[in-house]
Amino acid sequence: MSSAARPVLVVAEKLDAAADMVVDQLNQRDVPVMRFDAASFPQHVTLSAEHGHTGPGWGGVIEDEFRTARLEDIRAVYYRRPGRPQIVDTVPEPFRTWAQNQADCALLNVLAALPVRWINNPHLDRIAAHKPQQLVAATRAGLRVPRSLITNDPEAAREFAKRLDGPMISKPVLGGRLPTREGRSLMVATHKVDAADFDDTIGLTAHYFQEDIPKAYEVRLVVVDGNLFAAKLTGTSDKARTDWRTDYEHIDYDTTTVPDHVATAVRRFMASYGIVFGSMDFAVTPDDDWVFFENNPAGTWAWVENHSGLPIAAAHADYLQGANE
Template sequence: MTAAARPVLVVAEQLDAAADMVVDQLNQRGVPVVRFDAADFPQSVTLTGQLGTSGDWDGALTDGHRSVRLSDVRAVYYRRPGRPVIADTVPESYKQWAQNQADCALLNLLSALPVRWINNPHFDRLAAHKPQQLVAAVKAGLRVPRSIITNNPETARAFAEEIEGPLICKPVLGGRLDMGDERQLMVATHAVDPAEFDDSIRLTAHYFQERIPKKYEVRLVAVSEKLFAGTLRGLSGKAVTDWRTDYEAIEYGTTTVPEPVATSVRQFLDSYGIVFGSFDFAVTPDDEWVFFENNPAGTWSWVENRTGLPIAAAHAEYLQGK
């Protein structure tokens, strides 16, 4: 198979706007694409991998309509696929085990392919850990908020006294609350009053940070060496604290990434062995960029749609091999 005919493997949910945009850009470039969702494995997707004498895995991934040889794959775009779904005929006591087997086999076999990734899921998972991100950001030369993670109310009060200013609380791990009535609520970043700290802090880990004054915020999307910075200017108190809580009160725009920040962002990515990230920054009234976090599988389609920044095209170029 010629290099031009080798397909890009897209592993993503069927309804994913970012994956759709990347596939469209690959199609415009004449790059073959084979798309699967890990949730379809093993019930409607068949995977075979065989280790060759050269030490490389070969075999095929097929759903009965589309098929791709593992040795033909030129790159993998791995974006938030579902977890394998196990057939109802499997006894309940074995379902979790079977799902873990399927998940591990698919992940590890694909990860062994010597191709370009956005992003290799093994590196992606490590890069998603928020406390370690702050360490990597500081090592890369970025400013981060003063932070503490604790379930000790006395320690939390001492931290507040040290900060001598407003505090926010945010989740250590993203996710939603299941309210039991088909509603799910996002736990947003919110302001906290240290005077109200009590023994309820002992019930779980709390992630407190100093509240950074903001001129505006930046969703910085990195695709290999290319950086795209969309600005978000909150027009309400809720949007200023956490722009995800009030989308109607955001003014969108773009900005240029200062070279020292750009250098640090690339160093940050390199430290994890990944090429893509959706970074959240605040820009202070003094124009200093402050790193909040990076989501290695973060959303970005809305940034392109709101600003016109060519993020999908950058994905396609990287996956194509340019």
């Protein structure tokens, strides 16, 4: 098969603006695409993978009602927050959970074994998402990070506050949303804390405390194959300055240039995980010092391109297409 006819596999939720934008870029380049959500497997997606008949890799077919792709022809995979496989309701428990785990493992690991370009390979993505390890990797790469404490000991939290002798924030160790009784979801945001309020409830679970970095503005830095796209976010309310995700209406959007030493450290950080995409959060202090908070290896970026015009989707398509080879 000619390289032009080799498809890109896009595995993402059905409603995902970033995936839509990448597919549109690939369509403009006449690169064939097969897109599906892992939640459609095994009810609406069929996988037949065989090993040992065409060399060292897996061969076979993945198909749905619209498209078919041969595994050995796939040129790249864009794997972005797909759902988990869904098993029909007629399968009773505990067999339904067992079947879901089987389907999840089979699809994920067959695809992950393909020797192709990935954004990002899910096994590497999972490791790269761990926030405590990110601070170590960022420090080794040469980035400044906030002083931080993870503890379930109230006294340790008080001692940390004394050593900081300044404002503190608390944030989740693990991202995600909480379901509410009303059936909605609640985001646990970064929030300011006062050590005078610390009590024994800190012992109920792990808490993540950090020094509160003074901000001239913040940066959502999107990295695609070494290309850096920096959106400048200036909060115009107390809520937006503490956690801009809580008050989108009070953010001024712009772009900015990444200092050379930060760019070098960011690329070193990405290489340490073996990933090509990341959505990073930085604070820039009034002294123009860049401070790394965290990296989401499957973070959102469609809104960054929409507000800034930065060509992030095109950079994805360049990499997946192999335009630079």
